Amino acid sequence: MSDAPLSLRSRSEDLAAPFPALLAEAEHLAATVMVGDHGRRRxxxxxxxxxxxxxxxxxxxxxxxxxxxxxxxxxxxxxxEWQIAQSILLWVDQSAAMSFTSLKDGTTKAQRARTLALATAILLLRGGERVGLTGDLLPPRRGEMQISQMAALLSEDHADDFGTPVADGMASHSRALFVSDFLGDLTGIETAMAKAAERDVRGALVQVLDPTEEAFPFDGRTIFESMTGAVVHETLKARDLRDRYLDRLAERKDRLATLARTSGWQFHTHHTDTAASSALLWTYSALERRA
Structure with missing residues (x-):
């Protein structure tokens, strides 16, 4: 008897293991945020x-x-009251870089990004909107089943060091949400935003960072390594890199903010050591439907 079915089941269970936890956490986060009906009425x-x-x-x-x-x-x-449902598509960075956390048993960027995006989707769906994922994985729909499918897809990890936004599938005049650390090559996000602007798609960029990435507290001999191990840099004087790093991070944030502003989007940076509810409120407000 072949053990292929057992092997397939084992792989499937491993893949699905994070799904219930993500869904439960997103449901809990959405429940903690009281959003009145007037917030989306027009x-x-x-x-x-x-x-x-x-x-x-x-x-x-x-x-x-x-x-x-x-x-x-x-x-x-x-x-x-305006009753035309809006289509809102989400892209969440599922690359290896998002699995970073500087704290033992701390919240990874991936956990926070996925939970924040899914909680936003829950609130939008309950507000009567159609929500999906960019690309052709999950077209925008209504209903609780959509949340379950979205949670399953967002629970998957991708092998790339850094993620690149997918702009496919966005209908004209729709809305979109991109969630990432945006620490990789920005060419991909610029291309995606250009496609969105061509279709008059408005939305929000949410940058999720670990507090260590914001503070750069390193000193002495330090080995910096990407989450996949593809990039490694060793230095004996890490503190000498601090000012240059912080300057480049500030320049990157300014570039993202400018890109968002010129595209009619909004930009926000969120840290994993702060309350997720504040980021959820900001994100939900940024995606408010325009009459």
Whole structure:
């Protein structure tokens, strides 16, 4: 009897092992953030009453709510709530670099990035939006099943040292979220943002960093090695590199912020030793649908 089915099952279980934990953590994070319905409400096409507002010159006479207007010297119309679902696509860096943490048993950049992205997706879906992943892996849809599929896909690790955003699959006028440390070659993110701008896609860049990557606390003999071991650099005077490193990191952040601003996006840096809820609130607000 062949042991192939047993081997396949073992590999499948190993692959799926992080999935329940990621989903549970994202659900918990989403539950800690209280987002009122008003956060995404806009006047627009729909059948649900939202608010009364004073009539304006461009309003047609048939739009006047005469019952409400009879109680005042002014004329009022009803605004309906915008009910057109927005498509929002996510790209999360799953490269080896994201598995770094400077603390024993600390939160890795990958854990925080995936949890933050999935919690954002949960909030968006519950707000009536369609959410998916860039590329052709998971087109934007609604429903709880979408969350489960997204969690399974985001639980996978990729072998590359650094990740490159995938801009495929983004429909015109949709929204997008890219989450990464953005410490690799920025050519890929620039190309993806250019494609997004061509389609009038707006969104947010969230840079997730370990506190050590922000502070550079190294001194003396130090060996710097990428997570795959492909890049190794040894120095006897690590502190001499600190100022140059911090300058380059600041330049990179400024480059990312400028890229986001010129593309109509927003940029935010989040550290893994700070509360994930604050980053979730920022991200959800940055992705608010425009009427």
């Amino acid at each position: 006047a627009g096409a729909g059948d649900t009453f939202w608010q009364y507002r004073p009539a304006q010159n461009h309003d047609e006479m048939r739009a006047i709510d005469w019952r409400r207007s009879a109680r005042s010297d002014n004329q009022f119309v009803q605004d309906k």
